[in-house]
Amino acid sequence: MSTPMTPPTPHFCPAYPRPRTSKASGLLMFFSARRSWLNALYERSYRMQMGEVHLPGLDLYMVNEPAMVRQVLHDADGNFPKSALLGEALQPLLGESIFTTNGAQWQRQREMMDPAFAQARLNVAFPVMREATDAMLARLAARPDGAEHDLEVEMTHVTADIIFRTIFSEPLTGPDAHRVFDAFSRFQAQVPRLMVPSLFGQRWLRWPWDGWRSRRAAREIRGLLETLIRPRYAAHRGGCPATRQDILAAFLDARDPESGVPFSFEALVDQVAMLFLAGHETSASALTWATHLLAQAPNVQARVHAEVRAQLGERAPELGDMKDMTLTRNVFRETLRLFPPVGFMARQAAGSCPMRQKQVPAGATVVVAPWLIHRHRDLWPEPDAFNPDRYDGDASRDALKQAYLPFGMGPRVCMGAAFALQEATLILAQLVRHHRLEAVPGHVPQPVGRLTIRSANGVRLRMFRRTAPAAEAAA
Numbered sequence: 001m002s003t004p005m006t007p008p009t010p011h012f013c014p015a016y017p018r019p020r021t022s023k024a025s026g027l028l029m030f031f032s033a034r035r036s037w038l039n040a041l042y043e044r045s046y047r048m049q050m051g052e053v054h055l056p057g058l059d060l061y062m063v064n065e066p067a068m069v070r071q072v073l074h075d076a077d078g079n080f081p082k083s084a085l086l087g088e089a090l091q092p093l094l095g096e097s098i099f100t101t102n103g104a105q106w107q108r109q110r111e112m113m114d115p116a117f118a119q120a121r122l123n124v125a126f127p128v129m130r131e132a133t134d135a136m137l138a139r140l141a142a143r144p145d146g147a148e149h150d151l152e153v154e155m156t157h158v159t160a161d162i163i164f165r166t167i168f169s170e171p172l173t174g175p176d177a178h179r180v181f182d183a184f185s186r187f188q189a190q191v192p193r194l195m196v197p198s199l200f201g202q203r204w205l206r207w208p209w210d211g212w213r214s215r216r217a218a219r220e221i222r223g224l225l226e227t228l229i230r231p232r233y234a235a236h237r238g239g240c241p242a243t244r245q246d247i248l249a250a251f252l253d254a255r256d257p258e259s260g261v262p263f264s265f266e267a268l269v270d271q272v273a274m275l276f277l278a279g280h281e282t283s284a285s286a287l288t289w290a291t292h293l294l295a296q297a298p299n300v301q302a303r304v305h306a307e308v309r310a311q312l313g314e315r316a317p318e319l320g321d322m323k324d325m326t327l328t329r330n331v332f333r334e335t336l337r338l339f340p341p342v343g344f345m346a347r348q349a350a351g352s353c354p355m356r357q358k359q360v361p362a363g364a365t366v367v368v369a370p371w372l373i374h375r376h377r378d379l380w381p382e383p384d385a386f387n388p389d390r391y392d393g394d395a396s397r398d399a400l401k402q403a404y405l406p407f408g409m410g411p412r413v414c415m416g417a418a419f420a421l422q423e424a425t426l427i428l429a430q431l432v433r434h435h436r437l438e439a440v441p442g443h444v445p446q447p448v449g450r451l452t453i454r455s456a457n458g459v460r461l462r463m464f465r466r467t468a469p470a471a472e473a474a475a
Helices: 026-035 066-073 084-094 103-120 122-141 151-168 174-199 208-237 247-253 265-296 298-312 319-324 326-338 388-392 397-402 417-434 469-474
Strands: 050-055 058-063 148-150 345-348 353-355 358-360 365-368 435-439 447-449 453-455 460-465
Touching (some): 058 066, 058 358, 084 208, 084 265, 103 247, 122 319, 122 417, 148 151, 151 417, 174 208, 265 298, 265 417, 265 435, 298 326, 326 388
Parallel strands (some): 058 365
Antiparallel strands (some): 148 460, 345 365
């Protein structure tokens, strides 16, 4: 008599704003996007190859077809520069940094900054990552076992600590860490409120207090950075030899490839602010969602725990361990697919150009949305399901080649992609190694699209300390 086959465990599908059945009116789309651009999507958004929105003062094209995405993001001729909309919203915090500039200015900044990223090489940065991760574990160990935690706060703290140590050779601790989290939260909330009126050609609908709140939060963040940069800037200009080999030291030594001029103090703060923002905010967003997914998929969490225990035993993690923890890394890769930190990338058509039998006019906004591409119904099997095993099979092979871009692509691909993947693998491995993550009944995180994709109501989990293997065997 044959034994009946056990049906496979269904994959967890995390909640997200359910799309409208049809396209909203321009007015409704405006007010929905002002709260979160995810709210402006409708069902066809997840199937279309190219969509259009035309309103007075607005020509917007959303491209999902992989070939068009490559055309826009691999642009080497300046046909699709970064849209000024995001740069304008981020200007209070980032100034004229590499994140917001275009053309020759961006190229010069990139050439000045490339040598600095030697300090972000994995063999140099890994000890810093491990120190900050150990500090995270110490903070968690000091809290009551089984208590609820908002993991968004802790993931923001640990990733900010890592990039802070990498830039400044100093930890981010105590009140400073919480001030940064609070200020970034307030700054993020204002970004769509500032961008959307411009996007819809209705700048007059910007409320003055949104700009004031944005500038105030940016001043707090930049003030913290300036207090650390100023004494080292003055010492460097005074000819004092560097006492630390970190990213700030490399930035201080950087020279314009044409003029030989170094960064001014204001330009230096711009670039450090950009690196601090990009170096922790995107990773914090994705890691927060990863903890939510692991808590909701206990079978995957148990497999990750087993993988980490088999790889590390009782010893501390080493750089070489990261590449061998395949499932742990794939959990993060799948999180980046479902919750890409940068959910949309806005470009501007420099001139009129044909795209999918349409003539896109000069000045039109062209949007590439990883959120839509990663969940596209015609590109991915089970597009809304959390399935980290898809990275080891054939079913998603074509989609991974054509439609997976959590770090962007082309000349402006994220320079810190390898850093982020290594950092996330370490943090998740150590978190699951020492704690069991359990969902809080009734708590459903609500994704909102702002600067990055965060939860409007946090990500609350219960965390239980794991017993040592010897104690587990005796139990």
